[in-house]
Amino acid sequence: MNSVFLCVVDPGVGGNRLPVVLEADRRWFVGPENGLLNTVAVHSDACQWSIIKWRPQSLSASFHGRDLFAPIAARIADGDSGAAICPFSGPDLAGWLNDLDEIVYIDHYGNAITGRRYSKGLQDKLIIIEGMTVMQGRTFASVAKGHAFWYENSCGLVEIAVNQGRADRILELAVGSEFCLVDPL
Amino acid sequence: MNSVFLCVVDPGVGGNRLPVVLEADRRWFVGPENGLLNTVAVHSDACQWSIIKWRPQSLSASFHGRDLFAPIAARIADGDSGAAICPFSGPDLAGWLNDLDEIVYIDHYGNAITGRRYSKGLQDKLIIIEGMTVMQGRTFASVAKGHAFWYENSCGLVEIAVNQGRADRILELAVGSEFCLVDPL
Amino acid sequence: MNSVFLCVVDPGVGGNRLPVVLEADRRWFVGPENGLLNTVAVHSDACQWSIIKWRPQSLSASFHGRDLFAPIAARIADGDSGAAICPFSGPDLAGWLNDLDEIVYIDHYGNAITGRRYSKGLQDKLIIIEGMTVMQGRTFASVAKGHAFWYENSCGLVEIAVNQGRADRILELAVGSEFCLVDPL
Numbered sequence: 001m002n003s004v005f006l007c008v009v010d011p012g013v014g015g016n017r018l019p020v021v022l023e024a025d026r027r028w029f030v031g032p033e034n035g036l037l038n039t040v041a042v043h044s045d046a047c048q049w050s051i052i053k054w055r056p057q058s059l060s061a062s063f064h065g066r067d068l069f070a071p072i073a074a075r076i077a078d079g080d081s082g083a084a085i086c087p088f089s090g091p092d093l094a095g096w097l098n099d100l101d102e103i104v105y106i107d108h109y110g111n112a113i114t115g116r117r118y119s120k121g122l123q124d125k126l127i128i129i130e131g132m133t134v135m136q137g138r139t140f141a142s143v144a145k146g147h148a149f150w151y152e153n154s155c156g157l158v159e160i161a162v163n164q165g166r167a168d169r170i171l172e173l174a175v176g177s178e179f180c181l182v183d184p185l
Numbered sequence: 186m187n188s189v190f191l192c193v194v195d196p197g198v199g200g201n202r203l204p205v206v207l208e209a210d211r212r213w214f215v216g217p218e219n220g221l222l223n224t225v226a227v228h229s230d231a232c233q234w235s236i237i238k239w240r241p242q243s244l245s246a247s248f249h250g251r252d253l254f255a256p257i258a259a260r261i262a263d264g265d266s267g268a269a270i271c272p273f274s275g276p277d278l279a280g281w282l283n284d285l286d287e288i289v290y291i292d293h294y295g296n297a298i299t300g301r302r303y304s305k306g307l308q309d310k311l312i313i314i315e316g317m318t319v320m321q322g323r324t325f326a327s328v329a330k331g332h333a334f335w336y337e338n339s340c341g342l343v344e345i346a347v348n349q350g351r352a353d354r355i356l357e358l359a360v361g362s363e364f365c366l367v368d369p370l
Numbered sequence: 371m372n373s374v375f376l377c378v379v380d381p382g383v384g385g386n387r388l389p390v391v392l393e394a395d396r397r398w399f400v401g402p403e404n405g406l407l408n409t410v411a412v413h414s415d416a417c418q419w420s421i422i423k424w425r426p427q428s429l430s431a432s433f434h435g436r437d438l439f440a441p442i443a444a445r446i447a448d449g450d451s452g453a454a455i456c457p458f459s460g461p462d463l464a465g466w467l468n469d470l471d472e473i474v475y476i477d478h479y480g481n482a483i484t485g486r487r488y489s490k491g492l493q494d495k496l497i498i499i500e501g502m503t504v505m506q507g508r509t510f511a512s513v514a515k516g517h518a519f520w521y522e523n524s525c526g527l528v529e530i531a532v533n534q535g536r537a538d539r540i541l542e543l544a545v546g547s548e549f550c551l552v553d554p555l
Contacts, residue, residue: 011325011326011349012324012325012326013324013325013326014323014324014325014326014327015324015326015327060337060338060339061323061324061336061337062324062325062336062338062339063338063339066339067339138384138431139382139383139384139385139431139432140381140382140383140384140432141381141382141383141384141385142384142385151431151432152430152431153430153432153433154430154432154433154436154437164381196510196511196534197509197510197511198509198510198511199508199509199510199511199512200509200510200511200512245522245523245524246508246509246521246522247509247510247521247523247524248523248524251524252524
């Protein structure tokens with residue numbers, strides 16, 4: 001609670017996306033209004049969007065994280081953002097996807113993180129991806145070396161991994177690879 | 186102001202380059218006298234070089250950043266470096282280059298950073314590099330996906346980039362690639 | 371002294387290895403009992419192993435560094451770990467190797483770090499590795515550009531390097547490459 005998150009994934013920096021602040025369940029998120037904060041808003045009980053009105057004396061075209069968002073995050077942490085931001089209605093979130101059954105990230109070790117949240121209803125289901133079937137495991141040590149499995153990772157997401165191997169290479173996975181979850185026969 | 190910078194790019198560590206402190210416009214820079222600090226000195230209004238006289242009880246041959254420079258930086262931050270350093274005239278900076286029209290760094294995303302500072306006189310000029318012509322843009326979003334442009338980056342340097350692509354691969358750039366800036370026809 | 375080290379190299383996370391604390395010469399090491407802390411114990415004058423009894427309310431299967439070890443390390447730093455840990459005899463360390471005459475790590479620059487501690491008895495010895503002979507040097511600058519040498523690195527280990535080059539590529543070294551130290555003829 002009462003934390004301020006500085007969130008900058010901003011390929012449109014310097015373009016016409018809005019700089020915003022999202023207050024969600026007493027946490028603050030500062031960043032560009034390009035979809036980055038939408039999932040936070042959808043999952044919050046109560047939230048309020050604001051536009052950042054303040055501009056620094058010198059604003060680079062390509063590094064708003066440093067020049068614009070970080071100073072605003074610092075002001076919020078100081079309890080001094082009142083004049084710098086202005087409430088607005090926020091983006092239209094109808095139809096915003098809750099889960100995405102795709103690989104969204106390959107980490108340093110070749111583990112494939114998906115956009116699907118784990119829930120108990122997924123227990124023992126099989127993942128079908130790139131024509132292969134991947135069973136659930138609980139930990140890396142629960143399968144033999146070189147074998148693939150999926151599990152609830154430490155962020156609560158479905159993740160595909162290989163014990164002592166790279167899932168991305170062994171299963172030929174990449175960001176964007178789609179999968180489905182099916183019941184075992 | 187009043188910051189201390191610990192600067193260690195030191196391929197000659199353990200050799201006979203001098204360990205120095207540069208005070209430039211009320212900022213302190215601690216590191217090897219191998220050219221690393223020269224540009225800071227050239228661009229300062231007022232500067233003073235000092236030699237580091239102090240030696241630790243145990244000085245490794247290959248990690249002066251840890252054993253020598255970091256303790257001196259800490260002493261300066263504590264206002265307690267008087268006996269550890271000794272003023273000297275500094276290196277001869279006549280002929281030290283102000284700008285370098287080459288790629289000096291390829292970042293994680295494939296953007297090619299040059300050694301040329303941006304100034305207003307460069308506006309709308311074209312970069313000729315590896316037989317190709319690159320026009321100026323203001324932001325990544327200002328050109329189509331896959332297109333190259335050059336711009337003033339957030340450090341004030343000329344940088345060559347591709348919107349949603351890798352400039353190093355698309356333009357076949359590497360550290361050391363030379364370029365020139367020309368007027369449009 | 372009195373430092374707490376949070377040590378997590380834990381491929382068996384979620385399996386049946388023990389979570390432990392090693393107090394060695396008034397330093398604390400928190401992590402899995404999988405061999406990671408054995409060398410610390412062997413080299414200490416006095417040490418005490420403890421098992422971590424405490425469990426968090428929510429323990430993920432794959433991130434005990436966050437969920438289990440970090441809170442225990444914090445409690446130890448607070449002087450408040452009494453009820454959370456329980457002394458035990460520790461692993462059997464008979465036959466635990468003191469030194470390993472192999473490459474154990476290739477760093478970012480291609481330097482090859484070995485598992486052999488440097489001692490004065492090694493002075494001027496030659497390393498024979500992959501059919502090649504490598505002489506001792508004191509620093510990178512002590513040999514010509516592109517030449518290989520071995521030296522005592524800043525951690526006190528024998529390391530093989532190439533001045534302004536990558537030892538791993540030039541000597542074709544990899545983690546696991548074995549070597550021997552011989553007297554010069």
